[in-house]
Amino acid sequence: MTLGERDPATQLDRRAFLRSASAAVGAAALATAGAASADAATSGGSGPQASSVFRHSVASGDPLPDRVILWTRVTPDDAAVPGSGTGRPTAVHWEVSTSPQFAAIVSSGDYVTSPDRDHTVKVDATGLRPASRYFYRFTIADGPHKGVTSVTGRTKTAPPADTDNDLLKFAVCSCSNYETGFFNAYRAMADRDDIDFVLHLGDYTYEYASGEYLGKYLEIVRRVQPLKNTVTLKDYRIRQGKHHEDPDLARCHALHPWVCMWDDHETADNSYDGGAEDHFPEFQGSWADRKRAADEAYFEWMPVRPNSIDGGEHLYRRFTFGKLVDLVVPDLRSYRSKQTYIGTDTPEQTITGNAQLDWLRTSLTTSKTRWQVVGNEVMIVPLVVPWVINPDLVDFLHSKFDYIPRDGLLVDNDQWDGYADERHELLSAIDAAGKKSVVFVTGDIHSSWVSEIPLNTVHYGKNAKGRVVACEFTPPSITAPSGYDEIALNEAAASVCADAVSVAQSAIKAADPWIKDVELTSHGFGILGVTPERATMEWYFVEDIQDPQSRVSLAKRWYTEHGKPKVIKSL
Structure with missing residues (x-):
């Protein structure tokens, strides 16, 4: 031992x-504005590839009155699992709407992820109304999986301070x-x-x-x-990925914004x-190296607004x-x-x-x-x-x-x-x-x-x-x-x-x-x-x-x- x-x-x-x-x-449940909304928020994305490309689901967090963090991870090929360091850079398009059918898009953008950040995607979706419920999704924008869409997530902004x-x-x-x-x-x-x-x-x-x-x-x-x-960056990424694959945890992330510490x-x-x-x-090596590895995986995988604790964050x-x-x-x-x-x-x-x-x-x-x-x-x-x-x-x-x-x-x-x-x-x-x-x-x-x-x-x-x-x-x-x-x-x-x-x-x-x-x-x-x-x-x-x-x-x-x-x- x-x-x-x-x-x-x-x-x-x-x-x-x-x-x-x-x-x-x-x-010494759950529903957003009704059962249809709940079904939309837990339903699969477009096509049979969605469950393999977006196998870690979606998440949101750190709600403010005008914005919220949106998160997902893409798996561009079967070998590009968490911590693998492999897989091609992938462009992802994200959208936010007031309806689960995405009839009107209120915020959107594009993001390119790669093995450098374990193929995770984290964006700060701005321009939202306070105290409002929104739906969001991600779509692969290039490569062999172009057009594949994630499950629909649901989130909510905070009310204004006044x-x-x-x-x-x-x-x-x-x-x-x-x-x-x-x-x-x-x-x-x-x-x-x-x-x-x-x-x-x-x-x-x-x-x-x-x-x-x-x-x-x-x-x-x-x-x-x-x-x-878990000691290395690879270890922490694999551990995070295993948790995010749990269906109950993934669904909870998809249906509610989270505030995490x-x-x-x-x-x-x-x-x-x-x-x-x-x-x-x-x-196990130096504590500084281990802490930096754990922190990096955490910021990659969790829907929190800071992206690191470097540079004063x-x-x-x-x-x-x-x-x-x-x-x-x-x-x-x-x-x-x-x-x-x-x-x-x-x-x-x-x-x-x-x-x-x-x-x-x-x-x-x-x-x-x-x-x-x-x-x-x-x-x-x-x-x-x-x-x-x-x-x-x-x-x-x-x-x-x-x-x-x-x-x-x-x-x-x-x-x-x-x-x-x-x-x-x-x-x-x-x-x-x-x-x-x-x-x-x-x-x-x-x-x-x-x-x-x-x-x-x-x-x-x-x-x-x-x-x-x-x-x-x-x-x-x-x-x-x-x-x-x-x-x-x-x-x-x-x-x-x-x-x-x-x-x-x-x-x-x-x-x-x-x-x-x-x-x-x-x-x-x-x-x-x-x-x-x-x-x-x-x-x-x-x-x-x-x-x-x-x-x-x-x-x-x-x-x-x-x-x-x-x-x-x-x-």
């Missing part, structure tokens, strides 16, 4: 182990490990006609070799490609600005949806310090980097919208072993020795807990600005959480120092192993594991009372609906991710009221 490999029978990635152990520590809109609704998801389950959650999102976009908060792909990161009962339901750990597994586990826990330079960005919502999406991977358990409350330990922290703080505190929503890759709520001494004594000790954690002993240093000083700085800025309608929606932890975020945990529920300044809604993973999956090594142990998880859930809430609800077993996604008065999160759980036809149903609902960052259960 080479360094960095894991025995599939005993594998547990360190952070997943901490997730499953945290409680013990702490206790609009008095009364509803924004979007899906929230993360963590789709290909081998541990089917993408039922993407299918359920695709089937909806009531969402404006999909917010994906990272771990869209995983870097592990086949069989290295197993799910419930240590089962592999299907094989990812490449079979090896990476986390660590698009490159390597527990990454930071200068490396990753699971990167080994002695046989960055992936963190902000979207305004009328007067109702500012959606702020930080990048909590590219600029963070290396994770540590010592000195997490010191200013030197940063999760954002100085420039991005200024941008994030300013974006939230100067926002003119009624709500501010943060698309947050890792949990910001403190998940800690709390102090049991006098809160004022904790404050005194922390003021004298800033390496003594203010909120308690952390469980997972990869979350905001590992960067507690910066978290406190951000929460204090939100509080000082009088922003009382900040909602964090979060991925990464492969489980479901509902939390109030206090300014100071040791004073929570005791006095004004512990006042709640924001709240956090965390839906579960699409398929990546949950806490239950991590300990359920075989079916015979299922009931014992279920009992252990139940105890863990209760222990977490008892230890950290600002965490109001936690569920460590299920997979699925969330739907956040924002009105002027409420922000409501609904959790949708998949009955069995190992069954490709499994049912998806509403499991719970919590909300927060405008100006009152507490959380309330309604289902």
Whole structure:
């Protein structure tokens, strides 16, 4: 076994182990304007060649009031598969229309792709009307496949910033490990006609070799490609291509615009600005080369507006949806310090980097919208072993020795807990600005959480120092192993594991009372609906991710009221 490999029978990635152990520590459709539109958006393109030439379907993303990113990939010949570096340059014509029949074209253009960008196509379609639904498609403009047309995609632009809109609704998801389950959650999102976009908060792909990161009962339901750990540009392109071929994911991309942010597994586990826990330079090469390869494949394959992080570009960005919502999406991977358990409350330990922290703080505190929503890759709520001494004594000790954690002993240093000083700085800025309608929606932890975020945990529920300044809604993973999956090594142990998880859930809430609800077993996604008065999160759980036809149903609902960052259960 080479360094960095894991025995599939005993594998547990360190952070997943901490997730499953945290409680013990702490206790210590779809239609567009009708059915015809939905049929058009999922129907094949022109001719039998469409499914082979446009085998990775289409996608859209980063909606603004007057434009949206459009994406596809062409396969000019059977050998020109993702990562092959082969195939002729191909001209593609793209079109946007208000109708699925493309009776009137409102925006169009041409694009030439080649092996240099893995035959992907990404354009910024401009000249669109705000808050409008559009249809788009791509057509091969030269070569032997000239005239072959892709499936029809469907997208939607954002409302203008001066609009008095009364509803924004979007899906929230993360963590789709290909081998541990089917993408039922993407299918359920695709089937909806009531969402404006999909917010994906990272771990869209995983870097592990086949069989290295197993799910419930240590089962592999299907094989990812490449079979090896992804390290090179070719590897990352192949992995992206395999995901995009999944029919449920492809359909979800085709029917909704997406807003995407990476986390660590698009490159390597527990990454930071200068490396990753699971990167080994002695046989995987330099971290800079690996990160550049992963980033290049991501920008090629994902419908995000930046095309690189070279030359001052960055992936963190902000979207305004009328007067109702500012959606702020930080990048909590590219600029963070290396994770540590010592000195997490010191200013030197940063999760954002100085420039991005200024941008994030300013974006939230100067926002003119009624709500501010943060698309947050890792949990910001403190998940800690709390102090049991006098809160004022904790404050005194922390003021004298800033390496003594203010909120308690952390469980997972990869979350905001590992960067507690910066978290406190951000929460204090939100509080000082009088922003009382900040909602964090979060991925990464492969489980479901509902939390109030206090300014100071040791004073929570005791006095004004512990006042709640924001709240956090965390839906579960699409398929990546949950806490239950991590300990359920075989079916015979299922009931014992279920009992252990139940105890863990209760222990977490008892230890950290600002965490109001936690569920460590299920997979699925969330739907956040924002009105002027409420922000409501609904959790949708998949009955069995190992069954490709499994049912998806509403499991719970919590909300927060405008100006009152507490959380309330309604289902």
